[in-house]
Amino acid sequence: MTGRWEVVIGMEVHVQPRTRSKMFCGCAVGHIGDPPNSNVCEICGGMPGVLPVVNKAAVEACLKTALALNCEIPRHTKFDRKNYMYPDLPKGYQISQYDLPMSFNGHLDLDGRRVRIRRVHLEEDTGKLIHAGDKLHKAWESFVDLNRAGVPLMEIVSEPDLRSADEARDYAVALRTLLRTIGASEADMEKGQLRAEPNISIRRFGTDELGVKTELKNINSFRALHRAILYEVARQKEALESGGTVVQETRGWSDAEQRTFSQRSKEFAEDYRYFPEPDLPPLELDPAWIEDLRRALPELPGPRRARLVSDYGLPAADAVLIAADRDLADLFEGAVEAGAEAKPAANWIIGEVAPSGKLPSAAHLAEIVKLVAGGRITRDQGREVLAESLITGRAPSELVAEHGFAQISDEGALRAEIEAVVAANPRAVEDYRAGRRQALGALMADLKKRAPQANPKVASELLQRLLR
Numbered sequence: 236m237t238g239r240w241e242v243v244i245g246m247e248v249h250v251q252p253r254t255r256s257k258m259f260c261g262c263a264v265g266h267i268g269d270p271p272n273s274n275v276c277e278i279c280g281g282m283p284g285v286l287p288v289v290n291k292a293a294v295e296a297c298l299k300t301a302l303a304l305n306c307e308i309p310r311h312t313k314f315d316r317k318n319y320m321y322p323d324l325p326k327g328y329q330i331s332q333y334d335l336p337m338s339f340n341g342h343l344d345l346d347g348r349r350v351r352i353r354r355v356h357l358e359e360d361t362g363k364l365i366h367a368g369d370k371l372h373k374a375w376e377s378f379v380d381l382n383r384a385g386v387p388l389m390e391i392v393s394e395p396d397l398r399s400a401d402e403a404r405d406y407a408v409a410l411r412t413l414l415r416t417i418g419a420s421e422a423d424m425e426k427g428q429l430r431a432e433p434n435i436s437i438r439r440f441g442t443d444e445l446g447v448k449t450e451l452k453n454i455n456s457f458r459a460l461h462r463a464i465l466y467e468v469a470r471q472k473e474a475l476e477s478g479g480t481v482v483q484e485t486r487g488w489s490d491a492e493q494r495t496f497s498q499r500s501k502e503f504a505e506d507y508r509y510f511p512e513p514d515l516p517p518l519e520l521d522p523a524w525i526e527d528l529r530r531a532l533p534e535l536p537g538p539r540r541a542r543l544v545s546d547y548g549l550p551a552a553d554a555v556l557i558a559a560d561r562d563l564a565d566l567f568e569g570a571v572e573a574g575a576e577a578k579p580a581a582n583w584i585i586g587e588v589a590p591s592g593k594l595p596s597a598a599h600l601a602e603i604v605k606l607v608a609g610g611r612i613t614r615d616q617g618r619e620v621l622a623e624s625l626i627t628g629r630a631p632s633e634l635v636a637e638h639g640f641a642q643i644s645d646e647g648a649l650r651a652e653i654e655a656v657v658a659a660n661p662r663a664v665e666d667y668r669a670g671r672r673q674a675l676g677a678l679m680a681d682l683k684k685r686a687p688q689a690n691p692k693v694a695s696e697l698l699q700r701l702l703r
């Protein structure tokens with residue numbers, strides 16, 4: 236906590252919806268590494284006299300996002316020109332939405348906090364400037380790449396309902412999960428498909444008035460978001476406690492220096508001379524279409540998380556991890572349906588499947604969970620079978636048979652191996668008998684080398700009995 240100060244954060248998140256082409260022309264949205272200016276035409280290049288056409292897939296992604304965020308969708312929406320001059324903006328204006336956005340008045344529930352969503356609207360991205368030289372003021376040449384100019388962007392604006400850096404990060408993570416679940420965006424921060432812009436102020440506890448805020452631009456990792464907010468809160472607190480003031484301004488985050496720095500003083504909407512885009516007709520949003528989109532939404536992460544706890548008895552922490560990825564959640568439910576027990580299936584998914592980045596079929600995962608739970612193979616063998624099954628696509632039971640994996644749980648069969656271990660490790664045996672319990676680990680490790688198929692539980696019990 237920050238003592239007498241309350242932190243107030245609102246977030247603007249820019250998300251690139253999943254589309255093949257740009258917002259108002261047929262150019263490909265392209266990939267990182269495409270040659271500069273290879274995805275540009277007269278429209279996104281800002282030539283005079285051309286006509287933009289709205290990308291339906293972008294509108295659909297925006298509406299799905301708005302519906303998933305419980306927003307109201309109006310009957311009419313329109314695009315506006317936001318006028319400003321900047322070298323990465325070839326037209327001299329950006330097409331955005333001003334007073335009639337695609338949606339408004341929604342909310343997203345985090346664990347324990349409802350974050351109100353002010354609006355979700357559509358706009359186009361700008362180009363990119365590249366300065367040759369290590370610093371802008373030392374650059375000897377500047378280049379502009381318009382591959383990104385005109386790429387669709389959804390802007391998701393929250394009310395100032397977040398109260399800490401943790402909550403702000405949780406909110407951004409929850410948004411990413413939601414966007415991926417509904418297929419509206421890949422929301423990959425490393426590729427710049429999700430950029431967060433928190434605005435941050437602090438105020439005395441007990442007051443309702445908002446303090447002066449600063450806005451942090453274009454933060455592109457959850458870690459940077461968290462750190463930048465912590466830094467900014469500390470900076471504002473120090474300024475106010477030492478009798479200074481906070482200036483309303485836009486600030487950037489330097490990851491190298493781990494600090495925020497002033498970029499420009501805050502602009503106001505009137506600075507932009509917004510006016511309706513004359514080349515695009517207002518959009519009529521057919522309520523029947525909206526209803527179809529609403530009905531087609533998959534189960535959202537929040538409700539699914541709750542259901543994983545109530546239907547399967549999963550611990551909340553497991554449910555959070557699994558519901559965060561629609562594929563993992565589907566895999567979990569599929570494996571349980573195929574006969575795996577819920578908690579072990581969750582353990583395998585969190586511990587093995589998720590880190591591997593590959594997905595087994597639900598039937599295969601269920602097989603492995605059952606083979607291990609039934610004592611037929613060891614956990615390590617299960618891991619090996621899973622890894623091989625992920626590569627070859629072959630059934631685990633087949634691989635177990637082929638490798639001759641079968642766990643030895645029979646004491647008679649294990650006794651000879653264990654006696655050999657005891658004979659080969661007199662020092663560890665002595666240590667164990669002298670009361671140093673950790674010596675058991677060394678003996679078990681040796682047994683695992685000699686008899687990888689030994690059932691660890693049975694072997695450990697037998698070993699301890701022999702050492703008594």
Ligand SMILES: [Zn+2]
Nearest residue numbers: 260262276279
């Ligand atoms: Zn174009």
